[in-house]
Amino acid sequence: MTGAIRNPLQWGVDGLGESVEAFGAANHSLRRPATECETTRPRVRRIGLGDLGIALRLGLDDFLAARTDVLFIGLIYPLAGLMLWAMTLHENMIPLLFPLTAGFALMGPFLALGLYELSRRREAGEIATWEAAMGAFATPSGGAILRLGLILTALFAAWLLTAMAIYASIYGWETPTSLRAFAEDVLGTRRGGELILYGCGAGFLFALAALSISVISFPLLLDRKLRVRTAVGASVRAVAKNPVPMLAWGALVAALLVLGSLPLLMGLILVLPILGHATWHLYRRVIV
Template identity: 30%
Template sequence: MSTEDTNHNAQAPEAAASVRLRPFIAPCHQISPTAPLRWLKQGFKDFKQAPLLSMAYGSLFMLASWLIALWSWQVGSFTMLIVLFAAFVFLGPALAMGLYSVSCQLDRGMKPRIGFCLTQGKKRLGNQMVFAFALLVIFLVWARAAAIVNIFLPMARSPNASELMTFLIIGSVVGLLFTLVVYCASVFSLPMIMDREVDAITAVLSSVNAVLKNKAAMLLWALIILGSVLLGFLTLFLAFVVTLPVIGYASWRGYRETIIGDEWQQDPDTAA
């Protein structure tokens, strides 16, 4: 056996041990309950540093919302409107990868470019598809659960107040449970996938772990996201041009402050 083979065999167990020692879940910092307010301020700063690119992303979200509302109005189905917007909310985190890339570039002292966003997205396409597929499965399960909830509201006649209240309470609880699952799984996982050479499962588990260990702050962040969505509805989606990019950038800032991803290599194209 040659010396080179001997050295290779000696290094193999060390490499394997290194892989085994890598944690399956990234640790996280304990953050203050008001930390999301700081993320929001930093997100708005990122927006001002790349206004045209930010508004381009925001306009895409606004146009998508208009198309959903228009199609639902044409088919005359309010239920369809709710379902389509639910799909948009469920799959929205995967669509925000470009926003994370903009903040990532700013973080590294780079000038944000749409071409670079597309390149990063292409490199992370595999993990994005895994994550998007998981969200799609969750949405389909939610849609089936929503259909089952309809048994509490007989549609053959006009429901009375008691039946309507039962339907609204049960439907809201079911929807909230699915929303919490998506929120916990996505709030930090996609920024981590953008930033580190990490698989989708590890990123999702790290996100859930960080949310559970910072419940107060993450509740505030969820309320801020909800508020931005409601503002979009109240302005006929015009506010999405600004609010959704800011939320995307703030999510990146929250990830950077919360998740400790040192065990995973950074993207070599953006590593400082």
């Protein structure tokens, strides 16, 4: 019966079933011939800084309209981040704490896929629940979405390797005795300053790469039947055509993620869903 209240177990079973169907559809689309994909290049529109504010406002509207389901999804992000922190500290891999936290944002465009689907469904007047968001992988471009997700995963791994290489070049293989001692060394010594300088420089390049290939490509793949290279090409052209707004968007996302990380990543429960919804509306303003 539509509108019936279901218990958490029933929710979980239904959600799991929809997830299996979604990944099955994505697996089928992995084998889809390229001739079934659209061949026309998406047209990129020029936008201004004001469009970023509009996208954020619409993203907030989506969040408020489906906040119960969105908060359920948003809870996943800080829990995953805290698990990474705990693993890093437990394994005495303190130098990886910041790279893991910063690099987590590189995966954001892929991890927010369900939020794009909620915004798309609300825009189309369809049911928008966390269970419906599971259908994001069942789109005709589900296979392309998975491929692009793997590309971001590889970029994330490359960032971690680079961060560790920078640390090793400055500190050798010296292991910090504690988080406090490491923080004091980084903030109060010359070699710590070098670590911050080179680490942030490399991190900026990785963030720019991730922004260029994924800022609108995931919503585009969700909305249209395209190949990965077509969607990535459109995203790169969007950044090239709108360098100031897109760099401002990247800076805004980074600033909000830092704020959302306090305290103990709990702010991400609100920040990430709003940014996810806003990204969908940014895509709508950029692609014709």
